[in-house]
Amino acid sequence: MSFLAPFYLLLGAAAAVPLLLHLLRKRIATRVDFPAARYLARAEREHSRSLRLRNLLLMLLRVLLVLALALAAARPFVPSLGVGHGPSALAVVLDNSLSTTAVAGGTPVFSHLRAAARKLLRAATPGDRLWLVTADGRVRGGSSDVLLAEVARITPSEDAGDLPLAFRRAAAAVKGSALPSRMVAVATDGQATAWRFTARADVAAAVYVPGGAPPRNRAVLSLDAEPVRWTPRGTITARVDAADSVGYRFVIGSRTIARGTAARGEPLQVHVAPPERGWQALRIELEPDDYAADDVRWAAVWIGAPPAVTVDASAGTFVAAAVGSLIADGRAARGGDVAIVSADAASSLPALLLPPTDPVRLGAANRSLAKLGVPWRFGLADKSLNIARGDRMEGVEVSTRLRLTRAGTASSDTLATAGGEPWIVAGPGYVLTASALDPSATSFPVRASFVPWLADVLALRLGAPGADVSVPVVARPGAIVRLPAGADAIENASGGIRAVTGERIAAPAERGVWFVRRGSRRIGALVVNSPANESVLARESAERLGARLAGRTGMATSDQARWVRQAWSSGTSRPALGPLLIIALLLLAAETAALRSPRITAA
Amino acid sequence: MESSLRADLLDPAALASLGHIEVVARWIVDGFLSGLHRSPRKGFSVEFADFRPYQPGDDLRFVDWKIAARSDRWVVKQYEEETNLRATLVLDVSRSMAWRSAPTLITKRGYAEQLVAALALLLLRQRDAVGLIRFDDAVRTSVPPRARTTQWRRIVAALADPGGGRASDLATALSQAARLVTRRGMMVLVSDLLVDEGPVLAALRGLRAAGHDVVVLHVMDPAEREFQLAGEANFTDPESLLSVPASSADVRTAYGDTVTEVIAEWRQALSAMGASYELVVTDQPYAVPLRRALDARQRP
Numbered sequence: 001m002s003f004l005a006p007f008y009l010l011l012g013a014a015a016a017v018p019l020l021l022h023l024l025r026k027r028i029a030t031r032v033d034f035p036a037a038r039y040l041a042r043a044e045r046e047h048s049r050s051l052r053l054r055n056l057l058l059m060l061l062r063v064l065l066v067l068a069l070a071l072a073a074a075r076p077f078v079p080s081l082g083v084g085h086g087p088s089a090l091a092v093v094l095d096n097s098l099s100t101t102a103v104a105g106g107t108p109v110f111s112h113l114r115a116a117a118r119k120l121l122r123a124a125t126p127g128d129r130l131w132l133v134t135a136d137g138r139v140r141g142g143s144s145d146v147l148l149a150e151v152a153r154i155t156p157s158e159d160a161g162d163l164p165l166a167f168r169r170a171a172a173a174v175k176g177s178a179l180p181s182r183m184v185a186v187a188t189d190g191q192a193t194a195w196r197f198t199a200r201a202d203v204a205a206a207v208y209v210p211g212g213a214p215p216r217n218r219a220v221l222s223l224d225a226e227p228v229r230w231t232p233r234g235t236i237t238a239r240v241d242a243a244d245s246v247g248y249r250f251v252i253g254s255r256t257i258a259r260g261t262a263a264r265g266e267p268l269q270v271h272v273a274p275p276e277r278g279w280q281a282l283r284i285e286l287e288p289d290d291y292a293a294d295d296v297r298w299a300a301v302w303i304g305a306p307p308a309v310t311v312d313a314s315a316g317t318f319v320a321a322a323v324g325s326l327i328a329d330g331r332a333a334r335g336g337d338v339a340i341v342s343a344d345a346a347s348s349l350p351a352l353l354l355p356p357t358d359p360v361r362l363g364a365a366n367r368s369l370a371k372l373g374v375p376w377r378f379g380l381a382d383k384s385l386n387i388a389r390g391d392r393m394e395g396v397e398v399s400t401r402l403r404l405t406r407a408g409t410a411s412s413d414t415l416a417t418a419g420g421e422p423w424i425v426a427g428p429g430y431v432l433t434a435s436a437l438d439p440s441a442t443s444f445p446v447r448a449s450f451v452p453w454l455a456d457v458l459a460l461r462l463g464a465p466g467a468d469v470s471v472p473v474v475a476r477p478g479a480i481v482r483l484p485a486g487a488d489a490i491e492n493a494s495g496g497i498r499a500v501t502g503e504r505i506a507a508p509a510e511r512g513v514w515f516v517r518r519g520s521r522r523i524g525a526l527v528v529n530s531p532a533n534e535s536v537l538a539r540e541s542a543e544r545l546g547a548r549l550a551g552r553t554g555m556a557t558s559d560q561a562r563w564v565r566q567a568w569s570s571g572t573s574r575p576a577l578g579p580l581l582i583i584a585l586l587l588l589a590a591e592t593a594a595l596r597s598p599r600i601t602a603a
Numbered sequence: 604m605e606s607s608l609r610a611d612l613l614d615p616a617a618l619a620s621l622g623h624i625e626v627v628a629r630w631i632v633d634g635f636l637s638g639l640h641r642s643p644r645k646g647f648s649v650e651f652a653d654f655r656p657y658q659p660g661d662d663l664r665f666v667d668w669k670i671a672a673r674s675d676r677w678v679v680k681q682y683e684e685e686t687n688l689r690a691t692l693v694l695d696v697s698r699s700m701a702w703r704s705a706p707t708l709i710t711k712r713g714y715a716e717q718l719v720a721a722l723a724l725l726l727l728r729q730r731d732a733v734g735l736i737r738f739d740d741a742v743r744t745s746v747p748p749r750a751r752t753t754q755w756r757r758i759v760a761a762l763a764d765p766g767g768g769r770a771s772d773l774a775t776a777l778s779q780a781a782r783l784v785t786r787r788g789m790m791v792l793v794s795d796l797l798v799d800e801g802p803v804l805a806a807l808r809g810l811r812a813a814g815h816d817v818v819v820l821h822v823m824d825p826a827e828r829e830f831q832l833a834g835e836a837n838f839t840d841p842e843s844l845l846s847v848p849a850s851s852a853d854v855r856t857a858y859g860d861t862v863t864e865v866i867a868e869w870r871q872a873l874s875a876m877g878a879s880y881e882l883v884v885t886d887q888p889y890a891v892p893l894r895r896a897l898d899a900r901q902r903p
Contacts, residue, residue, distance in 0.1 A: 021835075031846070034838035035699035035797055036827040039861050040847040040854065047857035055853055595852050 008073035015070070018062035057594055065587040072580035075180075085568045087127035089177035091170035092117050092147070095188035096154055097135040097161040098534050102189070102215050102291035110156045112210040113187040116560045117151050120185055120567055129177050133170045135161025135194075136478065141173070158293075158509050159477040160534040163188065164197040167549060171203045185567035186549065189214070190539040198548045205550035206566040209542040211558035215290035218242040219535035220297035223284050228471050229459035231306035231331050233273040238284045238297070240268065241535060247287045252280050252301075253493075262286075277304050279522040281493050281513035294535040300472040300513045300525030307463030308335020314342035315354055316438045318445035322454050331455050338462045343378070344368050349429035350462040354436055355402050362402070374430050375408035376422075388423055388442070390416030392449035398423060400441040401434040431457050472525040473516075475507040483516050484524040490514040491522070615709050615717065615885060631721040631889050632728065654678040681730070688731040689748045689788030692719045692758075693780050695822075697739040697771030698842045699797045703885070704826030711822045714885040715793045716762045718820070721889055722791065722896055723758045734784065735761050738776030745783055770842045774802035777810060787814035791896060793883075795822050796869060797842070808876050817878035818896055821869060825886050830858040 034040065044051060094117045100110035117132075124130055124144035132140045132147045135157055140150050167184065174182040183204050188195070190209035199205070221239040236250055240262045249259035250270055258270045274280070282299045289295065309332050311320045319340055326332035339351040344365035346353055349372055356365045359381070366377045380403050388396040398418040404425060412427035424433050435441040437450075444450055460470060475481045483490075483503050490505075491497045492514055507528050508514060516524035540548075546556030555566040657666060657677035665679045700712035709717075723733045727750065734748030735758045744764045746757055773794060780790065790810050796803070796819075810817050826832055835850040866882055873880040881895040 030834070030836040031839050032832060032836040033702060033841050034827075034832065035702050035795065035840055035842065036823075036862070037838050037840035037845045037847050038797065038843070039827070039865060040830075040838050040849060040858055041845060042865075043854055043857040043861035044847065044849065046861060047854075051854060051857055055850075058853065 006074055008075075009070060011070035011073055012067055015063045015066040018059050018066065021059075054594060058591060061587050061591040061594065065584055065591065068580050068584040068587060072577050072584060076576045076580070078576045085125065086181060087125070087129075087179050088181035088183060088568065089129045089174040089179040090120075090124070090182075090567060091131040091133055091139075091173045091184050092120060093133045093163070093166050093170050093184060093186040093188070094151065094154065095135050095161075095163060095166075095186070095194075096156050097163065097189075097191070097194060098156060098158055098293045098530050099160070099191045099194070099291070099537055100189050101156045101293050102217070102537055104210065104212055104215055104290070108156070109189045109210060112560075113189070113208070114151055114154070116187045116208050116563060118148060119560055120187075120564050121148050121151065123564055123568060129174075129179060131170060131173045133166045133173070135159075135163055135166055137162050137165040137169055139169050139173060157477070158511050158528075158530060160194060160531050163194045164199075167199060167205075171199065171205075175203055183567055183569075184549070185563070186545075187563075188545070189537075190542065190545055191534075191536070192538045192540045193533040193536050195540050195545055195548065199550065203550065205546060205555070206563055206569075207542055207546040207549060207556040208560065208563035209539065209545060209556065209558055214537035214539055216243060217291045217294070217535060217537050218246050218286050218289050219291075219294035219532075220284050220286060221532045221535065223282070223297040223299045223529075225282055225299045225301040227331070227455065227459065228302060229463065230274070230301050230303040231459070232275070232277070232303045233271065233330055234301055234303070236268075236270045236272065236282065236284075236299075238268040240266075240286065242286075249285050251283050251285065252276055274303060278302065279515050279525050281515075281525075283513075291535075291537060293530060296511075297529055298511065298513050298527050300515075300527050302525075306331050306333045307458045308333045308337040309458060310334070310336050310339045310341075312339065312341035312345060314345055314357060315340045315352075316436060316445075318439070318450075319352075319354075319437050319454070322445070322451045323458075325451055326455050326458070332458055338458055343432070346372060348372070351430055352457060352462060353430055353432045355434060357436060369432075370407070372430065373410070374427065374432060375406060375410040375412060376404050376425055376432055377407045378434070379403035379405050382419065384419065386419035388416050388418045388444065390414075390424065392453045393444070394449070395443075396447055396449075397443045398435055398441070400436075404432070404434045426457075426461055429462070431461055470524045472527050474527045474529065476531050477507060477509045477511060477528055479507045480504055481507050481526060483526070484518075486518045487516045487523065488519065489517040490526055491517055615714055615887070615889060631717070631893070632724045653681045655681055688726070688729075689734070689784065689786050690726050690731050691734040691736060691748055691780055691784045691788060691790050692723060693736045693738070693776060693790060693792045693794075694719050694762075695739070695771055695773065695776075695792075695794030696737050696743060697795075697797075699771065699795055699840070700822070702824065702841070704824045704831065708824065709885055711795050711824055711885055714883070715820075715822050718883070718889055718892055719791075719793055720755075720759055720762060721893060724755050725893065725897070727752070727755050732788070733758065736776065736780045736783065737761065737764060738772070738779075740770045740772040740775075742776055742779045745779075748784065748788065771798050773798045774806040777803070777806035781806075781810055781813055781815075784815070789816040789818065791818045791820065793820045793822060795827075797840070800868070800872065804872050804876070807873065807878060811876050811878060817873070817876075819869070819873055819878060819880045820892055820896070821866070821880065821882045823882060823884050825884055828859075828862060828882075828884055830855050830862075 095113055096110060100113060102109050121130065121144045130142065130144060130147055132150050134154060140147065167186065170184045174184060183206060186205060186207045188209060219241045221241050224237045226235045240246060240248065242262065242264060245261050245263050248262050248268065249256050251257065252274050253276060257272050257274060262268055279300060279302050282301055284297055286295045309323050311323050323332060323340065327334060339346065341351055341353065342356050343353040344356040344361040346368050355378055356362060362378055369377060381400065382403055383400050386398045388398050393416050401418055401423060404422045410427060412425050414422045414425050416424040424431065437445045439446055470484045473481050473483065483500065483505060485503065487500060487503065489497050489499045493512055507526060511528045511530060514526040514528065515522045516526055542556035542558055557563050557566060654667065655678065657679050661679050667678050667680050670676060670678050694715055696712055700715065701710050703710040726733045730750050732748040732750040733754060735744065735746040736742055737744035744761045746761045807817055830851060832851050837846045837848050839846040870880045881892060883892045
């Protein structure tokens with residue numbers, strides 16, 4: 001039995017009133033003069049048995065009457081006998097997350113879930129209100145026929161989805177219905193990582209989780225390519241989750257560049273110098289298993305010649321040594337593509353611009369910046385000690401710097417700050433520092449992060465064709481991402497092109513590498529992978545899941561037919577208001593009859 | 604007088620509010636007599652005694668036509684009874700008689716006094732000797748039976764005597780009445796009979812044995828007859844202080860049955876000893892008990 005307004009059950013306490021009146025009758029305090037009290041005493045004496053019986057009957061009728069009215073006020077629903085169900089509001093959460101593509105017992109889990117949803121929807125009646133909610137939280141409403149067609153169209157997602165969101169939306173849909181019977185029916189693989197939440201338990205829920213254990217899974221948890229710009233050498237690192245050794249291969253484009261067998265728990269690392277140039281898709285493939293979705297993982301790299309760098313004497317010895325190590329490592333070359341030079345001596349871009357070593361050259365440096373179109377100017381010197389803030393700047397101290405001031409509205413990036421003011425700024429073709437890259441001005445040149453920072457600046461900011469190289473955007477399917485400025489299309493590995501407008505788009509639902517295009521040129525890459533936790537197929541038990549979603553009213557099973565019965569069980573309850581009111585009226589009539597009865601014969 | 608205006612048919616409580624007991628009693632008796640088809644004096648007086656003015660209801664055979672012809676006044680010849688009736692009205696003025704169930708009603712005592720006054724006047728007009736005994740736990744007033752024209756005023760004055768409002772000792776009062784009234788006559792007992800039956804019946808038997816005709820007018824408030832009080836309370840007898848907790852709705856039926864039984868018991872016991880019994884409810888017009896008393900008076 002369930003109640004629409006259970007707080008009215010408190011009215012049932014009023015049943016104690018006739019009971020107390022009956023029990024406390026001898027303690028009546030009111031005195032009324034009545035000379036014929038002797039007749040009253042005689043009447044009670046002579047009719048004591050019938051009076052006692054009558055009083056008991058009246059007390060019982062009054063208690064029952066109060067209870068019936070309190071029950072009626074609470075608007076109860078009681079399970080009805082027979083088949084079928086009354087009008088119900090039912091929302092079906094169909095889990096079509098990526099994990100449901102796992103094959104169990106020769107059949108994808110999603111097939112079990114879809115079959116269960118079909119069975120449930122076929123049991124609907126025209127009086128029901130129905131919704132279908134998928135793992136991405138999308139809500140569809142309609143008749144059972146419409147939703148059955150939807151179920152047939154739905155395919156597993158490439159993403160983990162957001163099942164808590166889907167459940168909340170389903171609950172909101174049924175709660176918004178005026179129908180008294182409300183239920184959220186969840187068909188899910190019960191993946192524990194997807195159901196880490198506890199609902200408010202304000203709506204009943206029936207949960208179906210297919211029986212049996214999830215398949216043993218081998219998964220690629222991560223794939224990283226370092227650096228972003230291969231010149232042309234680079235390193236691929238991958239982590240694999242497998243219960244035992246598993247065969248793998250690395251592929252660039254369509255060419256396998258390495259293969260082998262990964263031991264359990266052992267990270268994979270490969271150093272390669274591929275002949276391909278430009279943006280390339282990179283992937284690792286494992287031997288297929290029953291959950292193929294995480295057997296492949298993607299990454300993207302830009303492969304090309306290293307940037308040719310000229311280091312001016314004014315740049316100092318530390319910069320020269322760092323560039324030398326990059327050249328020795330093959331990540332840079334000697335040449336005239338990029339200059340590292342004091343601003344007052346710079347004559348062209350791209351260049352890494354440093355402040356003049358001689359203060360008297362400050363004016364010449366600012367004139368040179370203006371001539372090169374750099375929207376920044378050097379200002380007064382600041383010799384207070386500050387801590388730099390920015391990428392790779394952890395712990396870097398700045399003791400001498402020239403204040404940088406804006407000169408123009410051209411866009412620029414601030415790569416690092418010191419004392420809350422811009423310290424290293426960048427724009428098209430230039431990177432400008434406010435301190436000499438020397439230990440007398442900053443500790444940055446003697447930090448371990450300096451050489452990688454310089455490599456990134458040369459490769460991604462200044463290296464020719466610098467504008468084409470950016471850090472790849474990594475996203476999960478359908479996520480909102482920000483593309484590099486000027487992007488107008490994305491292109492998949494097979495050459496299919498999809499136009500985009502604006503810098504923010506929804507990542508494609510298909511996993512893989514999408515090259516970002518500006519006109520006919522690739523200017524970046526969008527890597528779409530499923531979240532790593534989607535590879536953890538461990539299941540929450542149906543019982544625990546039911547309790548989490550609907551508290552004590554949660555029902556859970558691994559049996560489809562039982563789940564269908566549970567899901568419609570709230571609809572098999574009928575309102576008991578009418579019968580209770582009739583009972584109350586009958587009790588009232590019986591009470592009146594007992595009051596007016598000339599005599600109730602004692603048994 | 605039209606029957607609709609006859610005082611003996613009016614509501615007793617309304618009637619009591621219209622005037623002093625003496626006045627009201629006259630209205631009642633006048634109304635009662637006008638309602639009779641024939642004079643009640645027919646046949647029981649044989650020797651001429653006096654003249655009196657004609658009253659409606661008087662038998663035209665007793666009108667003195669000669670006087671009417673001479674003086675244009677209608678007078679009726681009155682005759683001396685061969686055997687004068689001696690009636691003693693025994694009135695219970697105990698505390699229980701001073702009760703009424705609702706302000707719109709008259710108390711049992713008020714009703715009984717009005718009835719006694721009217722009955723006395725009626726009998727005196729028939730030239731019967733009428734006396735009065737008032738009692739509660741003892742005899743409070745005693746007016747010996749007389750047939751004089753001033754007797755009625757004495758009786759009315761005695762009704763206003765102090766005393767009363769205590770417990771009722773009806774048996775003692777009846778015994779004293781027997782001693783006071785030595786000649787045979789009629790004893791009219793007006794009481795609510797909220798007493799133990801045994802001693803009272805014994806006393807009444809004594810009166811019957813002494814040759815008295817006994818008429819018992821059992822006065823009851825309507826709520827005592829049907830238990831019309833509402834709610835739950837300790838219902839307490841102001842005389843005996845007997846207290847009975849009850850819910851009126853619960854016991855009303857049983858109470859009604861019990862009172863019916865009590866009335867039947869009184870009627871049966873009194874009938875067995877040759878006494879008349881009449882139940883008088885205080886919302887009844889006075890004509891009813893007067894008629895009953897007069898019937899008893901005319902019984903041979």
